[in-house]
Amino acid sequence: MRSGKPANVDEPDPAWPPGTIQIERIHGQDADIILQPRPTSDPNDPLNWVKWRKYLNYGLATFYALLSFAQVNASTPTWGPMEDELGFSAVLMNDTYAIGCGMLALGSFMLIPFALKYGLRPIYIISSAAQMGIMIWAARTMTGGDWWGVNSLQCWVGSLSETMVQMTVADVFFVHQRGLMNSIYVWVSNLGSSLAPVAAGFITSSQGWRWVWWYMAIFFGILLIAFIFGFEESKFDWSKASLVRRPAPLEASTANDDLGGATAATQISSDPEKQAQATSSVDESSLSMAVEIDSSIPRKTYWQMLSIATTTPGPMMVFARHAYQPFEILCTIPGVAYMSMVYAVLQAWQTVQVTAISTYMLDAPYNFDSTQIGLMNLAPFIGNTLGSLICGPLSDWLILRMAKKNNGIYEPEMRIWIFVPFIPFQIAGTFWFGYALQDGQSWLAIAWAWGLCGFGSAPILSIALTYMTDAYNEVIGDALVALTFSRNVLSTIFVFIMTPWVDAVGVANLFNTLGAISLAVLLVAFVVIWQGKTWRFGCAKRYRYFAARQFDPRPIDQHT
Numbered sequence: 001m002r003s004g005k006p007a008n009v010d011e012p013d014p015a016w017p018p019g020t021i022q023i024e025r026i027h028g029q030d031a032d033i034i035l036q037p038r039p040t041s042d043p044n045d046p047l048n049w050v051k052w053r054k055y056l057n058y059g060l061a062t063f064y065a066l067l068s069f070a071q072v073n074a075s076t077p078t079w080g081p082m083e084d085e086l087g088f089s090a091v092l093m094n095d096t097y098a099i100g101c102g103m104l105a106l107g108s109f110m111l112i113p114f115a116l117k118y119g120l121r122p123i124y125i126i127s128s129a130a131q132m133g134i135m136i137w138a139a140r141t142m143t144g145g146d147w148w149g150v151n152s153l154q155c156w157v158g159s160l161s162e163t164m165v166q167m168t169v170a171d172v173f174f175v176h177q178r179g180l181m182n183s184i185y186v187w188v189s190n191l192g193s194s195l196a197p198v199a200a201g202f203i204t205s206s207q208g209w210r211w212v213w214w215y216m217a218i219f220f221g222i223l224l225i226a227f228i229f230g231f232e233e234s235k236f237d238w239s240k241a242s243l244v245r246r247p248a249p250l251e252a253s254t255a256n257d258d259l260g261g262a263t264a265a266t267q268i269s270s271d272p273e274k275q276a277q278a279t280s281s282v283d284e285s286s287l288s289m290a291v292e293i294d295s296s297i298p299r300k301t302y303w304q305m306l307s308i309a310t311t312t313p314g315p316m317m318v319f320a321r322h323a324y325q326p327f328e329i330l331c332t333i334p335g336v337a338y339m340s341m342v343y344a345v346l347q348a349w350q351t352v353q354v355t356a357i358s359t360y361m362l363d364a365p366y367n368f369d370s371t372q373i374g375l376m377n378l379a380p381f382i383g384n385t386l387g388s389l390i391c392g393p394l395s396d397w398l399i400l401r402m403a404k405k406n407n408g409i410y411e412p413e414m415r416i417w418i419f420v421p422f423i424p425f426q427i428a429g430t431f432w433f434g435y436a437l438q439d440g441q442s443w444l445a446i447a448w449a450w451g452l453c454g455f456g457s458a459p460i461l462s463i464a465l466t467y468m469t470d471a472y473n474e475v476i477g478d479a480l481v482a483l484t485f486s487r488n489v490l491s492t493i494f495v496f497i498m499t500p501w502v503d504a505v506g507v508a509n510l511f512n513t514l515g516a517i518s519l520a521v522l523l524v525a526f527v528v529i530w531q532g533k534t535w536r537f538g539c540a541k542r543y544r545y546f547a548a549r550q551f552d553p554r555p556i557d558q559h560t
Contacts, residue, residue, distance in 0.1 A: 017537035018544070019335075019471035023175060024400065024408035033400070034408075036175045037473070041294040046172040046234045048293065053232065054172045058181065060223075060231050061168045062188045064124060067223060068161035069192030071135060071154055071216050072100065073377075076358035077201035077370040078209035085209075088144060091499075094355065096147050098495040100155035101351060105488030107159030108481045113322035116477050116550070119310035120164055120171075121233040128227055130157045132220035139213035159488065161189070163480040170469050170476050171234035176396055178469055179415065183392030183462040187384060190458060193350070194381030201374020209370075232305045235312075321549065322478060330482035332542055334535040335412075335471050338528060339464040340486040345521050346426065346457045348490040349514050350380070353433060353450060355495055356507065365440045372443075379447035383429075383454025391418060391459035395466065412471040413532040416525050419460040423522045426456030427515050434511025460522070471536060474547035 025032040039047035046054070079093045115123040131154065138150045169181045200212045329336050357376050361368045368376075395418050402417075403410040429452030436445040464483075472479045494514075501510050528535075536543075 014537050017533060017540050018474075019412045019536050020533065021175065021410050022408050023403050023410035026404065026408045033176055036410075041292060042236075042297050043293050043299050044236070044297070046236055047174070049172060056230060057172060057232055057234060058168060060226055061124070061165045062185055063223060063226075064128065065161040065165050065185060066188050066192040067216070067219055068131070068158040069189045070196035071131065071220075072104070072158055073193045073354065074196040074200040074212055074216065075151075076354060077197050077374040078204050078212055079358060080362060080370055080373075081204055081209045082141075082147075086142065086144075088147065090359065092144055092147070094359065094495065094499060096151040097355065098492055099148065100151040101488050101492040101495055103152050103156040104159040104162070105485045105492060107156040108163045108484045109323055109326065111157075111160055112163055112477060112481050115160075115164060115167070116322055117312055119233045119235040120167060121227070121231055121306075122309045123160065123164065124231060125224065125227045125308075127157050127160050128220055128224040132217050132224060135213045135217035135220055139210045139217065141210075159484060162484040162487070163477070166465055166469060166480050167477055168234055170473060171236070175410065175470055176400060179395030179399070179462070179466050180392040182465045182469070183388045183395065183459075186458050186462045186465070187388035187392075190381060190384035190388075190454065193354075194377040194384065194454075197354075197377040198374040201369075201371040204370040204374075229306065233307065233310045235310045322481075325546065325549065326478040326482040326485065329472075329475060329478050329546055330486065333472065333479075333539050333546075335528070335532060335539075336468060336479045336482055338524060339468050340483040341521055342464045342525075343461060343483050344486040344490040345518055346461055347487045348494050349430060349518065350453070350457065351491040352494050352498055352510075352514065353380075353453065355498060356437060356502075357446075357450075359499070360437060360507065361443075361446075366443060368443075376443070376447060376450070379451040380454035383451035383456075384458040387422065387455045387458035388462065391422075391462050394418060395459075395463065410470075411533055412467050412536075413529050415463050415467055415470070416529050416532070419463045419522075420525060422456045422459045423519075423525075424456070425452050426460065426522070427519050429453035429456060430511055430515035430518060434508040434515075437511075438507040471532075472543065475543065475550060477550070478546065 021036050023034055023036055025034055035047070037047065039045055042048065046057075075097070079088075079090075082088050083090065083093065111123065111127075134150060134154045134157065137146065138154070141147055141150060165185050166182065169178055169185070173181050200209075203209075203212050203215065330340060331337070354377075358373055360366075361373060361376070366372075395415055398418060399410055399414045402414045429449050432449035433446060433453065435441075436449050465480075468479050468483065469476055498510070
């Protein structure tokens with residue numbers, strides 16, 4: 001465990017602030033990818049796992065996120081039938097949804113310290129079991145008190161999905177792979193948010209609203225079993241292993257396929273078409289440098305891989321400070337503060353849109369039933385899918401392209417260029433959505449507007465997550481908790497005030513205000529592109545202080 005005192009290090013170099021790394025080694029017109037973070041020589045290092053092990057862990061983590069987002073958002077098509085059967089009011093449904101948003105903000109602060117202390121595996125297992133139990137409670141709801149309890153606990157536990165998946169990505173994937181992985185996460189989370197209401201609408205119409213929650217309980221039960229027998233802990237004590245410094249070149253045919261996920265460098269042709277192909281399938285290149293593994297270190301057996309917990313030693317004060325340290329990071333590191341604001345604004349507006357659809361399209365001129373309310377969620381799903389398909393591969397390709405032109409040096413701000421073209425779609429969709437809903441325009445107009453928002457927001461959310469992971473890798477757990485807190489606090493506020501706000505100014509003016517706020521926040525991206533590196537240098541000492549207070553994060557070797 002590292003000392004809790006500020007690290008005694010040399011003065012930070014303005015050219016190499018935290019987050020700036022050498023990601024390519026230039027050879028004339030070609031370049032080799034340098035693996036960041038540096039893998040160790042230990043075969044049990046998650047960075048050295050065979051590809052299928054990485055994808056299995058990541059797949060289970062994203063399935064967890066899918067179900068967590070689904071169980072939060074599946075409730076909206078059931079509101080009408082629940083009100084009819086149990087006598088619940090629209091105010092009760094809106095308020096319980098808002099309190100759920102509030103618990104989403106608190107959950108990570110209270111639960112992520114356990115993941116940092118004991119590892120991700122036990123928290124994934126325990127939280128999956130808890131959510132299965134909560135879904136059974138939801139299916140047996142009889143009173144308003146039941147519904148308050150269900151919404152509070154399901155969101156409190158479900159908030160982990162907004163943090164732990166990125167921690168998994170940071171554990172097992174390299175910098176040049178994270179853009180795609182985070183794009184997949186954003187797409188999967190939107191899949192749960194968007195398609196769960198569609199399925200819930202059909203289930204409610206055909207089998208009754210209680211079966212929505214019985215199905216969720218069944219899926220969480222399947223996930224629980226998969227986590228127990230298939231999810232391997234990615235927490236790794238890198239300090240006890242030797243970093244790989246100068247891997248020996250090997251032909252791809254002789255490279256150890258078990259280490260397919262950790263090829264240390266890949267030749268990139270100067271031909272743009274070939275370069276794009278190479279960067280999209282780095283591990284399959286015919287010219288690679290394989291990581292040298294220490295064969296004297298035994299590989300873990302299957303049952304060793306599935307140990308319940310991986311505990312980091314340290315006093316309880318070290319554990320407890322992770323409940324308040326995210327606030328300090330949020331308030332003192334500009335990059336974390338800005339990306340948290342971006343994420344919070346876009347996700348909060350999505351929550352407001354879901355609530356508005358579920359509230360106002362039940363009435364004339366639409367008079368939608370639960371199935372139709374659910375089907376409306378196909379629009380943002382299609383938009384998110386298209387945005388993610390573009391952003392994921394393009395993000396990782398672009399940073400390698402730009403780093404090559406920058407003598408192999410990668411700056412996290414390079415990724416932000418990706419989300420700039422998507423800003424107009426997000427803003428236009430927000431304005432259009434408000435006017436279409438207020439004026440009683442065709443449901444197709446509302447769907448198109450909502451789809452535009454989804455197309456614009458998915459890449460921006462993905463880049464915000466990836467920027468934080470790359471720029472603040474050593475404090476990523478606390479930084480993501482800060483981001484999740486910001487997002488859910490803003491969602492809670494706006495869901496609570498939406499109804500009186502609409503009564504006062506109308507739906508269109510509500511979304512005009514939201515669009516204006518979005519535009520103001522997103523335009524700051526140009527300032528971050530311009531001054532982001534300066535900000536990272538300015539808070540370098542503060543960043544290293546927080547990094548020294550973590551549960552042994554893996555450092556990134558900035559220049560190799």
